Amino acid sequence: MEFEDYIRILRKRWWIIAVAVVLTAGSALVFSELQHPEYTSTAEIVIEPARPDWGLAQSAKMLLRTYMTVADSYSWAQDVIDELQLPMTPEQLRSNAYFAAEDDRMVIKLEIEAYDGDQANDIARTWAQLLVQWRDNQNQRQNKEDRVYAYLRDQPHYAQSWPKTKVVTIAGGIFGLVIAGVIIFFQEWLEAGVIRTPQDLERQLNLTVMGTIPSGD
Numbered sequence: 211m212e213f214e215d216y217i218r219i220l221r222k223r224w225w226i227i228a229v230a231v232v233l234t235a236g237s238a239l240v241f242s243e244l245q246h247p248e249y250t251s252t253a254e255i256v257i258e259p260a261r262p263d264w265g266l267a268q269s270a271k272m273l274l275r276t277y278m279t280v281a282d283s284y285s286w287a288q289d290v291i292d293e294l295q296l297p298m299t300p301e302q303l304r305s306n307a308y309f310a311a312e313d314d315r316m317v318i319k320l321e322i323e324a325y326d327g328d329q330a331n332d333i334a335r336t337w338a339q340l341l342v343q344w345r346d347n348q349n350q351r352q353n354k355e356d357r358v359y360a361y362l363r364d365q366p367h368y369a370q371s372w373p374k375t376k377v378v379t380i381a382g383g384i385f386g387l388v389i390a391g392v393i394i395f396f397q398e399w400l401e402a403g404v405i406r407t408p409q410d411l412e413r414q415l416n417l418t419v420m421g422t423i424p425s426g427d
Contacts, residue, residue, distance in 0.1 A: 223394045230390035231383050238382025242373040248323060251330035251368040253338045255318045257345075260357040267316075270358045274311040277360070278318050281341045282309045290336045294329075307337070317363070327368035334366035 220227075257274055259266040280286075287300035287307070296303065306323040320337060324330035345360035 219394060219398060223390075223397070226393055227387065227390040230393070231386035234386030234389065235379050235383035238385075239375065239379045242375040242378045245373040246325060247370055248325060248372040249327035249330050249368045250371040251322045251324070251327065251334040251366045253320045253322075253334040253366040254363040255320065255338050255341050255360050256363050257316045257318065258359045258361070260359065261355055266356065266358075270316065271313045273358070274313050274316065274318065277341065277345070278309045278311045280344065281318070281320075281337065282307065286337065286340055289340060290333055293336050294332055296329075296333070303333070307333075318360075322366075323371065327370075330368050331366045335362070338362045338366070 257270055257277065259270050282304070284300040284304065287303045290296070291298060291300065291303060308321040308323075310319040310321075311317075312319060318341070320334055322330045322334045322337070324333065339362070342360045342362060345358065349357040349359065
C-alpha cells in the first residue's frame with residue numbers, strides 16, 4: 211500500500227478510530243474511578259557500622275540480608291499487630307509487606323500496602339522501630355567499636371499506588387486503537403476486490419479511466 215492509500219483509509223474510517231478510542235478510554239477511566247484506592251508507605255532503615263572500617267563495612271553489607279530476613283518474619287508481624295491492634299493475622303500483614311536490601315546504600319527498604327495511607331505509615335514505622343530496637347539489643351553484647359547501628363532515615367510516607375487513573379486511561383485508549391486497527395483491516399480486506407468508483411478501478415488495474423457509461427434508470 212502507498213501513502214495515499216493510508217490517507218484514504220483514515221479519511222474513510224476515522225470515525226471507527228474515534229469511537230473505539232473514546233469507548234475504551236472512557237471505560238478505563240470509569241473503571242479506575244470505581245476502584246478502592248490503595249496506598250504504599252515506604253520506610254528506609256539505614257545500617258551503619260560504628261567506625262569507618264572497610265572490614266566492618268563489608269561485614270555489615272553481608273549481614274544486611276540477614277537483618278532483612280529477621281525482620282520479615284511472622285513473629286515480628288505479630289508484634290506489629292499487637293502494638294497497633296490491627297484486625298488481621300500475621301499472614302495477612304506479611305502479604306502486604308515487602309522488604310529489599312540495598313547494599314550499595316546500606317539501606318533496608320520496607321514497603322507496606324494498605325487501603326488507609328495513615329495506617330500504612332504506622333505499620334511501616336512500627337516495623338522499622340522493631341528492627342532498630344533489635345539492633346540496639348544486639349549491640350549491647352558487642353564492643354562499641356564492633357557495633358552496627360540501625361536507624362530510620364526519615365518518617366515513612368505514603369503515596370497512592372492504585373488506581374493509576376492516567377496510566378489506565380492511556381492504556382485503554384491504546385487498546386481502542388488496536389481494536390480499531392483490526393476492524394479497519396478486516397473491512398478493507400472484505401472490500402479489497404470491490405470496485406465502486408473510477409478511482410477504485412484505477413487503483414486495481416493501475417490504469418487511467420478515460421470515461422464512464424452512466425447507468426440507465
